[in-house]
Amino acid sequence: MDERYDPKACESKWQQVWERMQLYRATEDPSRPKFYLLEMFPYPSGDGLSVGHLRNYVPCDVIGRYKRMQGFNVLHPMGWDAFGLPAENDALLKGLHPKETVPRYAANYRRQLKMVGCAYDWSREINSSDPKYYRWTQWFFLLLYHRGLAYRALGSQWWCEKCRTILANEQVIEGCCWRHPDTPVTKKDLEQWYFKITAYAERLLKDLDDIDWPEPIKVMQRNWIGRSEGAEIAFPVVGHPGREIRFFTTRPDTVFGVSFMVLAPEHPLVAEITTPEQRQAVQEYVAQARRQSEIERLSTVKEKTGVFTGAYAYNVFSQKEVPIWVADYVLMGYGTGAIMGAPGEDQRDFEFAKKYGLEIPRVTVPADGSPVPQDRAYTEYGKTVNSGFLTGMPTEEAIKAVCKWVEEKEIGKATVTYRMRDWLISRQRYWGAPIPIVYCKRNCGIVPVPEDQLPVLLPDLKEYQPSGTGRSPLANVPEFVNTNCPRCGGPAERETDTLDGFACSSWYYLRFASPHYDQGPFDPNAVNYWLPVDLYVGGAEHAVMHLLYARMWTKVMFDAGLINFHEPFPKLRNQGMLWAADGQKMSKSRGNVVTPDAMVEKYGADALRLWEIFMAPFDESTNWNEDGVVGASRFLNRVWSFVRRFVQAGCPEGNVSVETQRRVHKAIRTVTDHIERMRFNTALAALMDLLNYLGKLEPTELNRFVIETYILLLAPMAPHITEELWQALGHSRSIHLERWPSYDPELAREETVTIVVQINGKVRDRIEAPADIDEASVRAMAMKSRAVERYLAGKTPKKVIYVPRKLVSIVV
């Protein structure tokens, strides 16, 4: 055994050995419990991995290795989210083709992950831009299509000038593109494909209750879905027989207080009902509102504006004619695009009514009889007044009464509205899976490509710049576009849009179960064995989009009878962010990126791994600091010389003290418990602590059990050095095939405890006592204590509190 620990030699040696042994190859084995561990699959960027990315991969590798040692059959795969804008834009920028860059970048990621010793089953590597993969992405599109969950619709869509493509609502962040925070999105009217995710709104919401996810993520999804209960009611438009304004309200109890109506500027009724006198003002307002949404939506508390249409609606409750206004605080995309103005009970309506001098009836008053505030709306629940048949009812009761009434009169119903919109999946870009749809030029209309004709191959294009016209580059390729109708054989054109990249990542976790299967997207047997994912780990930035889409697809598959579970990720955890040393995001443009390559070169992979898990709790963000790697490196050197001393002494079965025994067993308990709770930093601290103790002992005070337990506990965190030391101890089999140590609670128990003596809440003395000492003895010892005599000064304590094994608190 060398005197010096040489990380470089030892790491590359063992990485080769593990690869030869196929140590991390996962095969289905019904006799063993499975553990499917998955990190969100990355887009392989040309910049390669930084130490920031390892905040995710290293802890997961620790978990995987730990679970394997515990006897689980672990599936821990890796693949590439290779389709999509980042790959395409990068390739365009560099004048290359994504078909060449993706495999090259992926190879670099793979090399880096192997370099830091991450134990993936590389035989299962997948790439979402591979036709063997996207064939099945297209297959899923058809599944959704056939189940009525994919549809085409014309609509005003968000458009990013830089991406040159349409964006889904959730891809618009603060009025800008999610990839280009400096680029405000604009609106474009286009016919697009959607997935009907709103059909799953209720289940997506409800099932959140049953999954073990970080609460903030659940909250974000709940807010995103945005369920609200209320009623949909229609009021007739005066002078327009048959025309009515349908609106949604969460406060149907306030209908008697409706003194005006408001339509969204985009509402189809606006043009129809506006009177000639008001036409010009309304048209100007609508045009201005449309333009405004094109500029910035950042303005938050801007003053409410609107224009009177000249028309009136008939409030069937108060039997009054109420003016119909147009205002941009009403959104076309939510509810019906129209609201009732109940200024007495809604703060926005109140502000609007105040500004335009509209009537403000009060129909809800505090239940306790206190007066209604005059300077604002009274939005709380209370007692209904001035409201015909509702008068006197508490709000809850009045809501029910109105719902019943409108249902009987057939002018409305109790209903639920969601904030969430359908998922826009069309992309006018090249680097994605073509949407497998054909438009027949005869009479068949929209025809899905038959399954046996999949994949619809993405043609090899040299020129694939986005056109900017709103059409995909594929539209310029006649060989691609022109085809025959699968139904009638006549001339037809292919859909030229490609699928949103999020489609690829909505099912990849299933593909890993049987990545080479070609009879379907997955082998049902393999999926039954491995799925669902036991632990899913990734960044909180995917809280809404990816996780919501993947959940929806899983439910669709469940409904289609393809799988027997309806949540893909029963347990999710988010790693914390790793900022650069300057507290900024690590990025090439800022020049603050630290690569694992540099760190491995300098300190070795194991030292880097330890520092990655030690620098902060797994789920908390922190800044990079290279000095810490030095500490990890020193620690590993101490481990090395500690074991070496033992080996040089001939691995003696020495005289192990009770104290040593206890510390080892306690460490097993702590490390196990902390890894289980993903508290890797404190798990490692426990091992450092133990070494600080063990390192002071002579080899003759140690034995094989102590040394080997120590190395076993360290093995998941520092796989290379522990493998080397394991071999040095005379083992020929890999340490990573060994069993995780178990502890004896008897041996881990302390014999003596330190009991603190407090007087009036301040610590004044400490008592060493046997762990099983009885209360009376402790009290007696405490009262005899030097400090107590001094502070008590002869007085009798008012109160003495005894906490077993912890303290005696004396109140004077």
Place this chain on the structure above:
RNA sequence: GCGAGAGUGGCGGAAUGGCAGACGCGCCGGACUUAGGAUCCGGUGCCGCAAGGCGUGGGGGUUCAAGUCCCCCCUCUCGCACCA
């Protein structure tokens, strides 16, 4: 504005309501060294010679006991932005 999370030494961070600061970095002192950004030993929250006192963003409260629980406020991070 609403929702979520966080605020502890010089730094990263520990602490089922029960000894605040584990572990590591840095720093100080010492040993061994031609040398040290190696290794080993000791020290290291603040004030104080000491006894002791003070300390977990600020202010209240509950409790024998509060970093931890409750109320108010401040700061930072993230999410949502008129959702009827």
